[in-house]
Every structure is written in C-alpha cells, then in structure tokens.
Amino acid sequence: xxxxxxxxxxxxxxxxxxxxxxxxxxxxxxxxxxxxxxxxxxxxxxxxxxxxxxxxxxxxxxxxxxxxxxxxxxxxxxxxxxxxxxxxxxxxxxxxxxxxxxxxxxxxxxxxxxxxxxxxxxxxxxxxxxxxxxxxxxxxxxxxxxxxxxxxxxxxxxxxxxxxxxxxxxxxxxxxxxxxxxxxxxxxxxxxxxxxxxxxxxxxxxxxxxxxxxxxxxxxxxxxxxxxxxxxxxxxxxxxxxxxxxxxxxxxxxxxxxxxxxxxxxxxxxxxxxxxxxxxxxxxxxxxxxxxxxxxxxxxxxxxxxxxxxxxxxxxxxxxxxxxxxxxxxxxxxxxxxxxxxxxxxxxxxxxxxxxxxxxxxxxxxxxxxxxxxxxxxxxxx
Amino acid sequence: xxxxxxxxxxxxxxxxxxxxxxxxxxxxxxxxxxxxxxxxxxxxxxxxxxxxxxxxxxxxxxxxxxxxxxxxxxxxxxxxxxxxxxxxxxxxxxxxxxxxxxxxxxxxxxxxxxxxxxxxxxxxxxxxxxxxxxxxxxxxxxxxxxxxxxxxxxxxxxxxxxxxxxxxxxxxxxxxxxxxxxxxxxxxxxxxxxxxxxxxxxxxxxxxxxxxxxxxxxxxxxxxxxxxxxxxxxxxxxxxxxxxxxxxxxxxxxxxxxxxxxxxxxxxxxxxxxxx
Numbered sequence: 001x002x003x004x005x006x007x008x009x010x011x012x013x014x015x016x017x018x019x020x021x022x023x024x025x026x027x028x029x030x031x032x033x034x035x036x037x038x039x040x041x042x043x044x045x046x047x048x049x050x051x052x053x054x055x056x057x058x059x060x061x062x063x064x065x066x067x068x069x070x071x072x073x074x075x076x077x078x079x080x081x082x083x084x085x086x087x088x089x090x091x092x093x094x095x096x097x098x099x100x101x102x103x104x105x106x107x108x109x110x111x112x113x114x115x116x117x118x119x120x121x122x123x124x125x126x127x128x129x130x131x132x133x134x135x136x137x138x139x140x141x142x143x144x145x146x147x148x149x150x151x152x153x154x155x156x157x158x159x160x161x162x163x164x165x166x167x168x169x170x171x172x173x174x175x176x177x178x179x180x181x182x183x184x185x186x187x188x189x190x191x192x193x194x195x196x197x198x199x200x201x202x203x204x205x206x207x208x209x210x211x212x213x214x215x216x217x218x219x220x221x222x223x224x225x226x227x228x229x230x231x232x233x234x235x236x237x238x239x240x241x242x243x244x245x246x247x248x249x250x251x252x253x254x255x256x257x258x259x260x261x262x263x264x265x266x267x268x269x270x271x272x273x274x275x276x277x278x279x280x281x282x283x284x285x286x287x288x289x290x291x292x293x294x295x296x297x298x299x300x301x302x303x304x305x306x307x308x309x310x311x312x313x314x315x316x317x318x319x320x321x322x323x324x325x326x327x328x329x330x331x332x333x334x335x336x337x338x339x340x341x342x343x344x345x346x347x348x349x350x351x352x353x354x355x356x357x358x359x360x361x362x363x364x365x366x367x368x369x370x371x372x373x374x375x376x377x378x379x380x381x382x
Numbered sequence: 383x384x385x386x387x388x389x390x391x392x393x394x395x396x397x398x399x400x401x402x403x404x405x406x407x408x409x410x411x412x413x414x415x416x417x418x419x420x421x422x423x424x425x426x427x428x429x430x431x432x433x434x435x436x437x438x439x440x441x442x443x444x445x446x447x448x449x450x451x452x453x454x455x456x457x458x459x460x461x462x463x464x465x466x467x468x469x470x471x472x473x474x475x476x477x478x479x480x481x482x483x484x485x486x487x488x489x490x491x492x493x494x495x496x497x498x499x500x501x502x503x504x505x506x507x508x509x510x511x512x513x514x515x516x517x518x519x520x521x522x523x524x525x526x527x528x529x530x531x532x533x534x535x536x537x538x539x540x541x542x543x544x545x546x547x548x549x550x551x552x553x554x555x556x557x558x559x560x561x562x563x564x565x566x567x568x569x570x571x572x573x574x575x576x577x578x579x580x581x582x583x584x585x586x587x588x589x590x591x592x593x594x595x596x597x598x599x600x601x602x603x604x605x606x607x608x609x610x611x612x613x614x615x616x617x618x619x620x621x622x623x624x625x626x627x628x629x630x631x632x633x634x635x636x637x638x639x640x641x642x643x644x645x646x647x648x649x650x651x652x653x654x655x656x657x658x
Contacts, residue, residue, distance in 0.1 A: 069592035071555055071585075249592055251469040256551060256589045265553075265563055265589070338549045338567035341590065343469075 066230045069249040070259030073230045075222045078147045084162060084210045086217050093195045094215025096373045097208055102185050103169055105131065105176035111168065111212065114140040117369070120303030121219060126311025131176040137277065139311040142304045144362070145297045147217045148262040154293045154309045155280040156268060161213035166205065179205035191376035219369050221299050221362020229359070237359045244356025247349050252323075256339040257295045263360070268292035269337035272326035275310045290335045302358045316354050320345070438509040438603075443619035445643035449650055451500075451613045451629060452493040455657015461487035461633055465593045472548035473525035473591060484593065485530045486633050494613030495655055497531045498631050499582070499599050499606065502617070503638060505625035506603035514604060517541035517574060520586070520596070522550045522566070527586070527596035531632070533606035534598055539574045542566070551589035556581055559600065563589070582630065597632055629653055 065073055080086045097103065101110040114128040114136075115121050121143040123129070128136035138154050146152065152164035168174040169182055177185075183204040186192040193203045200207035226245075228236035237245075248254045257265050268280045270291040280289035293309045301307075306314045313319040326333060327342040345353065464481040467474040488496040517539040521528045525546060534540055544550050544566035552573075553563040559577040566573065577584065577600040588594035599606065607615040617627075620643040630636040634655045641649050 070553075070587070070589055253470075253590060255592065259553065259589050267563065338565055339551060339590065341549070 064232055066232075068230065068245070070255030071261065072249070072255060072259060072263060073261055074227045075145075075148065075220070075261040077222075078217045078220055080214070080217055081160060081162070084214060086214050087199075089195065089199055090211050090214035091218055091368060092373075093192070093199065094211035094213070095368070095371070096375055097186075097192070097212050098215055099373060100375050102189070102375075103175065103177060103182055103208070105178075105181065109175045111143075111165075114168070114174075115143045117372075120144065120300055122304045124305070126306050128174075130174045131172065134173055136173055138309050139306070141296060142300060143216055143219050144300050144303075145220050145262055147220050148297070149264065149294070150266040151294065155283050156294050157283045161216050162209050165209040165212040165216075169205075169209075182208055188378050189376050190379050218366045221365060223364040224299065224360050224362045226356075226359040238355065240352045240355040241359045242356075243349075244352035244354065247345065247353045248356055251349070252320075252343055252345065252353060253339075253341045254323075256341060257337075258298050263298035264295045266295065268294050269339060270333070270335045271308075271323070271340055272329075272333040272336050273308050273310055273312060273322075275312065277310065279309070288335070292335075292337070298357060299360050300362055302361050316357055317350060320350055320353055433508065435508055435510045438511050439621060440619070442621045442645070444646045445620040445622050446616060446618045446648040447620060447625070447627065447641060447643060447651065448614070448616040448648055449500075449652055451495045451498050451609050451615070451653045451655065453487075453489050453495040453634070453655045453657060454493055455655075457487035457489070457633065457657060460484065462489075467525065467591075467593075470525070470591055473546075476524050476546065476548075482524065482526065485526070488530075488611070490611060490613065494609075494611065495631070495634075496609050496611045496613065497529075498609040498613075498615070498629050498653075498655075499531050499533060499597075500609065500615045500617065500627055500629050501533060501582075501599065501601060501606035502603060502620075503626050503628040504640075505620075505623060505643075506601075506605055508623070509603070509621070511535070511603050513537040515539075519543065520598075521545055522552075522588070522594070525550075525588075525591050525594060527588075527594060529596065529608060531597045531608050532599070533608065534577065534600055535604055536580060536600055536602050537576050537578055539576050540598070542573050542575060544569060544571045549590055550594070552586060553589050554584055554586045554598070556584040559584065583632065599630070627651070629655075631655060 098111045101107055103110065109131065114123045116123055123140045126139060128138070128140040130136045141154065147161060152158045152161060153167070158164045158167060169177050170179060186196060186203050186208055196203035196207045196211065200210060225236045257267065257269055259265055268289055270279070273291070278291060280292040281287070283289070301316065305316070306312070307319045313322055323340070324344060326336065327340045330336055462484050464483050467477070467482070485497065490496070514535045518532055518534045518541065520532065520540055520542045522543065523545040525548070542552055547569045549565060549567045551563065551565045554561050554575070556577065558579045558581045562575050564573060577598070580600050580602050582599040583597040584600060586596050586598055605617050605620065607617050609615045622643050622645045624640065624642050626638050626640045628636055628638045634657070637653070639651055639653060641651060643649060
C-alpha cells in the first residue's frame with residue numbers, strides 16, 4: 001500500500017516537473033506569442049493528465065499507436081443510429097429474438113441457425129442452409145463486426161442492421177416468415193409484447209428488427225493480439241505475424257481494399273470469383289458492379305472459413321493463392337477490379353501472412369454475447 | 383521517471399520559435415504563455431468582444447504577412463529516407479535509378495523547412511468569406527502526391543488527377559468531414575471532391591501505394607499558405623488588425639505567433655522549428 005502511495009506521489013511530482021518544463025519551454029520559445037502552442041500530438045495526453053478522477057474514463061492516447069498503411073488499427077466504439085440507441089434492455093430483448101426460431105415460417109430457424117456464435121457467428125458452410133434445408137445462393141457472412149459496415153449483405157442492398165434483420169426473416173428461401181406473422185408471434189409471447197411495447201412503443205416486425213440490431217451492435221470484436229500490438233505491446237504477436245503484417249500492407253497490397261480499423265473499405269469489387277452470381281449489379285444496375293461484392297472484414301477471419309461470397313475457398317491459404325493467381329489471368333475476368341494487383345509470395349511469406357491473419361481473432365468480447373438466452377413462453381391458452 | 387521521458391518530446395515538438403521581426407509592434411493580446419498549455423487555451427485567449435462576423439471587406443484587405451521557416455535539428459531518418467518501391471514495380475519503373483525520398487520532413491541545405499502549413503488561427507473569425515470557386519489541384523505523379531500538404535476552403539473543389547500510368551486509390555480519412563475513397567485506374571483521370579467542415583489535418587492516402595500520403599487542411603477563410611522549398615510563405619488580403627498565425631508541421635507539431643497587420647504593409651516573420 002505504502003509503495004503504491006509513493007509511486008503515485010512520484011508520478012504527481014513528475015507531472016509537476018513536466019508542466020514546469022513545458023511552460024518554461026513555451027515562454028522561451030514564444031516570447032511574443034499570446035496563446036500557448038498546443039501541438040496536436042500532445043493534446044490527448046494533456047487531457048489524460050488533467051482529467052484526474054473524472055466520471056468519464058480517460059481518453060485513449062492514440063498518439064502512441066503504431067500508424068500503419070491503410071489506417072488498420074484498433075476500432076472505435078460502435079455508433080448506433082439516433083433512433084435506436086443501444087441499451088441493456090434492448091440487448092437482452094434482441095438476444096432472445098436473435099435465438100428464437102418462432103420468428104421463422106416453420107418454427108425451425110432463427111438468426112443463429114446461419115449466424116451461429118459457435119461457428120464464428122456464421123455457419124462453417126460454403127453456402128447457408130435455409131428453409132426446409134434448401135441451399136442458399138451465398139455464404140452466410142459473420143455477424144461479428146457487421147455493426148461497422150456502412151451497408152449490409154454481400155451486395156450492400158441494405159444500409160443498416162435494422163434493415164438487414166428484416167431480410168432473412170421474410171426471405172422465402174431463408175426463414176420464410178412475413179412481417180404480419182412475426183408481429184403475430186411476438187404479440188403471442190407476453191414477455192416480447194411487454195418489452196417491445198415498453199422499449200419501442202409497439203410490438204411488431206419493425207421493433208423486432210430494431211431490437212435484433214441493437215443486440216448485434218455488441219456482437220463486435222474490438223480487441224485482438226493485433227490491436228494490442230498496434231497499441232504498443234511488442235510481444236502481442238509473434239515474429240512471423242509481424243512479417244505477415246508487412247506483407248499484408250506492402251507486398252501483398254491487401255490494404256488496397258482491406259483497410260481501416262475494420263479491414264474493409266466498405267466498397268464492392270469484382271475479385272474474379274468464378275460462380276455465376278452477378279453480385280451488386282442486380283442492385284445498382286451499373287455495369288461497373290458486375291460480379292462486385294462487398295469487401296468483408298478480416299477480423300476473426302480465422303474463425304469464418306470457408307471464404308468468398310460463394311464459399312469457394314476452403315482455407316486462408318487457398319484464398320491467398322486466389323489473390324495471387326487472378327491478376328495473372330486478368331483476361332479471363334471481365335470487369336475485374338483495378339485493385340486486383342499482381343504479387344507473388346514465397347512459401348514462407350504465405351505462412352507469415354496466415355500467421356498475421358490469425359492475430360485478428362478477437363479475444364475480449366462483451367460477456368453478454370456469450371450467453372444463449374432462455375426463451376420466453378407463449379401465453380397460456382385461454 | 384515516467385514523466386521525465388515525456389518532457390523532451392514536448393520540447394522537440396514545441397520549442398524553438400524565433401522571435402518576431404523587430405520591426406513588428408508588440409503582440410496584441412499578451413496573455414503570458416506560462417499557464418497550463420491546454421488545448422482550450424487558444425479559445426480562452428480570444429478577444430472578449432465576440433462581435434458578429436461581418437462580410438470580408440475585400441477593399442480593406444491590403445495587409446500581407448510573409449516569412450521564412452527554418453528547422454535547426456535532426457529529424458528521424460524514416461521521415462526523409464528513400465522510398466523502397468521494389469514491391470510496386472508500377473511505380474519503381476517510373477523512376478528508373480532515381481531515388482525518391484519520403485517527404486515527411488523536407489529541409490533545404492540551410493534548414494529551410496518546406497511543407498509547413500501556415501494559417502490564421504485567430505482574426506479570421508471577424509469575417510465571413512465566400513468559398514473559393516477555383517479548384518485546388520492535387521496531382522498524383524510518380525506515385526507521389528503534389529502538393530504534399532495543402533489548404534483548401536470549405537466547399538472549395540479539390541481537383542484530383544492521376545498523372546501516372548497505374549492505378550491509385552485516393553482515400554481521405556477525416557474525422558469531422560465525410561470521408562471519400564475512390565479509384566483512379568486510368569492515366570489522366572480527373573475527379574473533383576470537397577469538404578464541408580473546417581478540419582486539420584485530413585490525411586489522404588493511396589490504398590495501393592503505402593508510402594503515398596498527403597495532408598489537406600480545410601478552412602472557413604482563405605488565409606493559409608504552405609511553405610515552399612525555400613521555407614517561405616506569404617498570406618495576403620489581410621484586413622488590418624491583430625492576428626495569430628499557427629504553423630503546423632506533420633512531424634514537428636505546431637506553434638503560434640501573433641502579429642499586427644497594417645494597411646498596405648508586409649509583416650515579416652521568422653520562425654524556427656527546433657529539433658534534437
């Protein structure tokens with residue numbers, strides 16, 4: 001205890017000395033200047049030093065973070081839309097709805113059927129299995145970090161998680177329900193009716209989608225070995241992964257599309273995947289979107305094999321070799337993205353790149369997403 | 383002990399501004415610089431009379447401030463070392479054997495410091511300005527950005543050109559403005575973008591070529607400049623009165639200097655960024 005007090009005292013003295021030295025430097029440096037200079041890189045540190053025992057947690061000092069190409073690095077908190085701010089109550093409700101198969105047309109499928117927490121919030125399959133075991137046209141994207149996308153679905157056809165949540169519930173090949181049926185179901189379950197009405201003022205398809213979206217906004221990974229490395233822990237990732245990071249950002253040119261804190265540019269590219277799916281052109285009707293699909297996040301990529309919108313690449317290695325091969329056969333792929341750039345890696349470099357991709361697996365999730373909820377009963381028959 | 387290691391950083395970032403030219407009158411607002419150097423300081427030191435801004439009286443804009451910025455220290459080697467383009471032959475072949483250096487610190491033989499953004503940080507709030515219509519040019523040439531640092535007014539178009547026979551992906555990373563990110567796959571391709579909110583700095587990077595980065599700074603007024611290779615800058619059209627200039631460098635931090643602008647006069651400032 002004594003030691004801690006001494007350390008704290010020492011720190012305070014240190015701060016005081018720092019402040020003295022600072023003002024001296026300012027005075028000397030700027031004899032005629034009125035305001036003290038405030039160098040941008042110092043601002044957050046001063047705020048931390050000044051804040052003391054404030055209610056709000058001290059601001060993160062990002063000035064110490066490694067600055068990497070494409071600004072890959074730690075994520076900021078998820079932003080919820082103004083009309084659906086995240087609350088504990090919504091999370092609890094949304095979590096039940098997410099796991100509830102009664103929202104589907106045959107009572108057999110829930111969101112979790114294809115976006116299973118135990119399978120990287122996806123399904124481990126090349127293509128999802130939908131209503132009455134039918135194969136779906138595309139691979140089920142992970143829900144993890146979907147909250148960070150600027151649009152949802154492989155083709156970006158919906159802008160928000162709220163809009164997204166409605167899609168699978170009512171798609172004939174997926175959960176095959178209807179807005180009316182979902183509204184009827186939640187009104188037949190007293191707890192849903194009560195919570196939805198209390199939170200959203202109405203128990204219907206709209207409010208169900210909002211609650212599911214609120215839950216999905218905590219299904220995010222914001223901390224991984226890679227993030228700790230960027231924040232300054234040199235031992236957070238191994239030497240091979242460090243080399244892999246360099247290959248990722250430079251030689252492999254991966255940050256051409258997988259950039260920003262969520263490793264996605266939120267754009268749509270034709271990367272030469274060979275199936276007949278026409279992709280985003282079906283939404284935009286623009287030629288440039290022929291066979292273009294949204295750049296997926298690479299966070300948790302080691303958990304979400306197989307890869308690509310058709311699940312055609314079974315492993316990370318196969319996927320890397322896809323990117324290596326396609327630019328060399330450009331003529332076979334009309335409308336191939338200009339960002340499919342040629343590179344060739346050695347065996348060691350491929351291993352290093354894979355090692356780096358494994359450091360993107362999150363390991364400090366919100367504990368509330370690791371709970372499979374008890375589902376509320378329907379009202380007893382009168 | 384922990385703090386002790388931080389102090390030198392402060393000194394490097396902020397110390398070492400040469401005095402103003404002797405011919406200048408003493409600085410207008412003279413709040414001593416000894417109080418806590420919090421970021422809010424600038425706001426607190428603003429003149430008390432928060433008068434409503436008036437339209438910029440162009441006919442009174444006869445004062446000029448000019449000067450020269452020098453750097454007396456040493457930068458980190460990686461701020462100016464030759465760029466390794468070997469992984470990107472599309473760019474390497476544009477230069478042959480010629481080396482292209484990083485431009486995070488560009489210093490002349492006598493310490494002339496280029497790429498310092500100089501702007502009026504106090505004084506412009508007295509006026510309102512029309513956005514400039516003439517676009518600011520941002521060129522991608524030789525897999526470099528030209529210019530490396532530039533100012534632009536709110537809503538002023540930025541004309542972005544790809545002069546290279548390769549693909550560039552121009553990605554702006556603002557915090558206050560809407561971001562933009564688009565690909566220019568064809569040589570000669572031109573696109574126009576703009577920002578609608580004042581912000582400094584806005585990093586712009588190429589997603590394809592990891593060394594390519596530049597900075598935009600967005601202002602509500604036109605009183606900004608970037609130092610040339612000889613370290614010089616000049617800002618004209620000032621209405622007589624007291625001003626504060628801020629000098630921002632991407633690696634060396636920023637400092638400020640007050641001065642009084644007089645009708646028809648050119649104020650001369652000499653600024654030093656000190657390094658290690």
